[in-house]
Amino acid sequence: MKINSNYLNLEESYLFSTIARKIEEYQKENKDAKIIRLGIGDVTLPLAEEVIKSLHKAVDDMADKSTFKGYGPEQGYGFLRDAVRDYYGSYGAKLESTEIFISDGAKSDLANILDIFHIDNRVLVPNPVYPVYLDTNIMLGRNVTFIDANMENGFLPLPDESIPADIIYLCSPNNPTGAVYTREALQKWVNYALKCNAVILFDSAYESYIVDKDLPRSIYEIEGAKSCAIEFNSLSKTAGFTGTRLGYTIVPHSLVFEGVSLNKLWLRRQTTKFNGVPYVIQKAAEAVFTEEGQREIRANIEYYRENARIIAETLDSLGVWYTGGKNSPYIWLKAFDGMTSWEFFDYLLREANIVGTPGAGFGANGEGFFRLTAFGNRENTIEAMERLKRLRNRA
Amino acid sequence: MKINSNYLNLEESYLFSTIARKIEEYQKENKDAKIIRLGIGDVTLPLAEEVIKSLHKAVDDMADKSTFKGYGPEQGYGFLRDAVRDYYGSYGAKLESTEIFISDGAKSDLANILDIFHIDNRVLVPNPVYPVYLDTNIMLGRNVTFIDANMENGFLPLPDESIPADIIYLCSPNNPTGAVYTREALQKWVNYALKCNAVILFDSAYESYIVDKDLPRSIYEIEGAKSCAIEFNSLSKTAGFTGTRLGYTIVPHSLVFEGVSLNKLWLRRQTTKFNGVPYVIQKAAEAVFTEEGQREIRANIEYYRENARIIAETLDSLGVWYTGGKNSPYIWLKAFDGMTSWEFFDYLLREANIVGTPGAGFGANGEGFFRLTAFGNRENTIEAMERLKRLRNRA
Incomplete structure (x- = not known):
């Protein structure tokens, strides 16, 4: 019996496992750090x-x-x-x-x-x-x-x-x-x-x-x-x-x-x-x-959209280049100062305790970019953006 | 864009649609006939x-x-x-x-x-x-x-x-x-x-x-x-x-x-x-x-198994060759008197108002055989077997 050898041509994706490991290591060394996850691609509000x-x-x-x-x-x-x-x-x-x-x-x-x-x-x-x-x-x-x-x-x-x-x-x-x-x-x-x-x-x-x-x-x-x-x-x-x-x-x-x-x-x-x-x-x-169902799910979507708006507004105020955030739960931004996606990941984790997703994980053209999502909660999203502003103004 | 032409080599299965059409036609011409369906391959008891x-x-x-x-x-x-x-x-x-x-x-x-x-x-x-x-x-x-x-x-x-x-x-x-x-x-x-x-x-x-x-x-x-x-x-x-x-x-x-x-x-x-x-x-x-879940689902399985036992016992008493019915919800019997699967389907529908599944629908070696299932209700299964006995004894 022969296997489908095409499977052997797949690249193993270590994107999310690497992210998880990096967060764990950082948290271990910085027990008091309050890490905010804006990399999450999953919804968090309950069913309508x-x-x-x-x-x-x-x-x-x-x-x-x-x-x-x-x-x-x-x-x-x-x-x-x-x-x-x-x-x-x-x-x-x-x-x-x-x-x-x-x-x-x-x-x-x-x-x-x-x-x-x-x-x-x-x-x-x-x-x-x-x-x-x-x-x-x-x-x-x-x-x-x-x-x-x-x-x-x-x-x-x-x-x-x-x-x-x-x-x-x-x-x-x-x-x-x-x-x-x-x-x-x-x-x-x-x-x-x-x-x-x-x-x-x-x-x-x-x-x-x-x-x-x-x-x-x-x-x-x-x-x-x-x-x-x-x-x-x-x-x-x-x-x-x-x-x-x-x-x-x-x-x-x-x-x-x-x-x-x-x-x-x-x-x-x-x-x-x-x-x-x-x-x-x-x-x-x-x-x-x-x-009634549409009214209820609309309220949830608007909650996420407001998170996206807060992120986009912050990036606008900082003059950071991005796509999305207006008709989408995703914001795709250019890493600061010519950093690679992973350099920017490490920088944000270390300097602002914010987690996002390195763009390079989505293909070669994602290198140098970074994905934030609107699926977190409001307070964390606001706090993360305050941290981002402080970080950028400090730089 | 080319389609997967292997799909064109599939034989269309008219098994269940033909069964449905035959039942409908028979019922139309015989409005008072109480047809019992023992061809059903789906459960009928609610969840535990x-x-x-x-x-x-x-x-x-x-x-x-x-x-x-x-x-x-x-x-x-x-x-x-x-x-x-x-x-x-x-x-x-x-x-x-x-x-x-x-x-x-x-x-x-x-x-x-x-x-x-x-x-x-x-x-x-x-x-x-x-x-x-x-x-x-x-x-x-x-x-x-x-x-x-x-x-x-x-x-x-x-x-x-x-x-x-x-x-x-x-x-x-x-x-x-x-x-x-x-x-x-x-x-x-x-x-x-x-x-x-x-x-x-x-x-x-x-x-x-x-x-x-x-x-x-x-x-x-x-x-x-x-x-x-x-x-x-x-x-x-x-x-x-x-x-x-x-x-x-x-x-x-x-x-x-x-x-x-x-x-x-x-x-x-x-x-x-x-x-x-x-x-x-x-x-x-x-x-x-x-x-408790196992106890409850066991009771349902035993209900279906008893239906199977009733069918198998009837076939035993009539001297009909079959497999299954003992450790299975399916009974696979030889069509009476050398009939083909579809001849037997028509015969049972017409003479006993019983519906089963022609064995030929499951492959060439199913020709001349017929599938009955235990997923009906008890009263109907008993009545169908009474009808089968009368039919066989009449022949």
Whole structure:
């Protein structure tokens, strides 16, 4: 029996383990230091009240023979697919319920979608970016071509028509940079994909942080996108579902390659390899899309957005270059004084007891940059920014 | 962009849709007919009380900032991995917690495990069997070799040393035949796998229906299995979790191929492509493994087992050949009078208003056989067997 040797080509990521070790070592030597973690990529506020109510009710359904649910449809219950359709419709992306597939998260689907594509496809991946896009392709033995994101293009690269591509990853609002594509920029990507018959894999997991009405929350707000794009979304950051697990993937019926409907291929993949999301979790998600549910999760998102605003305002006042922070929970800043990402990590930990994430962990183009997030609590975020101001003014 | 054209080699399964259509047509023409469905492969009893209590408590955890859970470990929480380890230990299969990976079900893992194996491996699949084994290999472009299960070997084929194999699928108690391998027979498979350096993918999703102490519930009760076998288990049929979704896959540390630990490869696969099972669902599963939880789920299993006993007893009294029904929720019988599977389906529907599943739907060797299940309710199962007796005695 031979293993899939492509796995041996994966680089081990020591990003988060190295961060943890450095914090531990520092804390040991500086027992009184109050370290503030702004590197956290996970939500901290509890589930909304409407979601909790719906969960309790769904649990009771499972306790009674007459309302008990066994196997459900692999692609999700109609009540939830309809709710997602209406949510997209509310900001101008018109979808059919049968184009929406409920899953246990955007990460799983972003990995699993590669099942339905031919191994010979040429893949474009932005750099820096969420490491799953690259790793899942390496596991299949694919070389990928990087698209350079950098200060010059505001970490929002545009298509280069001289580079051929079949599969294109885009993430907006971006992880890790927080940068958000405009309609015009996304239209260029859609036009390019249509021209070279490529498919765009559009990760919109942070769309709920967009408040600027001019910015697109879904790629389906862009003309032509339903013929070239699959969109991946999630309730993880929208409704605090990182430990509750629910995402959805949109595969429009008009996506047809080599005469075959991608919607049908994905349905076949999911019915063969997946058994659907727990009924109680789908009921929890349904509550997110009710009027009261939306009001409650909005309050949580605004709490995080205010943290982001406080960070961005501080960087503005200090004249530090950054992207994100306005329509995104992430702030991506240039390390002070030409430091590398890790030098800046050590500097902030030592001089201000602040922890963030070194940008180099997201790809070579992340070197010299640093990610802060808005998922901490208010008091800590304010205190961290006061420390940052003192540190900068001292320097 | 090119699609994965292997998908075009999949045979569309019309098994369950054809069954549904035939029932609908018959009911339309025979409005008063009381049709009893014994083809159902899904549980019907609600979740156990301990599970419900644990779910409600876990939901409350998610409502409070101090107990809220965000991202958990992709491979499952320690409390649940420990509980599974102790469950296996209770019947003699000694495992470490780090060998146990919690997932959303055996079906997902049986499909996803193929990620870590080289495409060139030669695959053995029993026939008839659960269609996922075959379909997931076809999706990868693999040809599989079938192992003949039939009346002569009691639908429990043994290894044929003249056939080379790298990956071997076994399912015991079997779906669809209900047949259970003895220790001696499994030892032959383990010896064969060790000899030809193959890996066994052992599906034990129905192990909790085994009451005969002489029959193995886990392949790890067999000497040498920890060096050649991965086991897939699930709470679907054990605790009624078909709509609640939790399974677990066991990858022993001593499974090493080409110098690489399969446990490490699978961990890498899961951390990259999966984000774990919802916290509340893992807490539900934890309750299954408590003393009271085991007592309650046992009562449900015994309810289904009694249905199976009633069916088996009826077939015994009629002199009908079958497998299963004793340590399994499935009964696999020979169609009466040399009928094909579908002829027998039509005959039972028309003459006794009983619905089962045609064996031909599980592979060519299922032709002429028929699957009944124990997941219906008691009264219907008894009435169906009375009808079967009358039908047989009339013939």
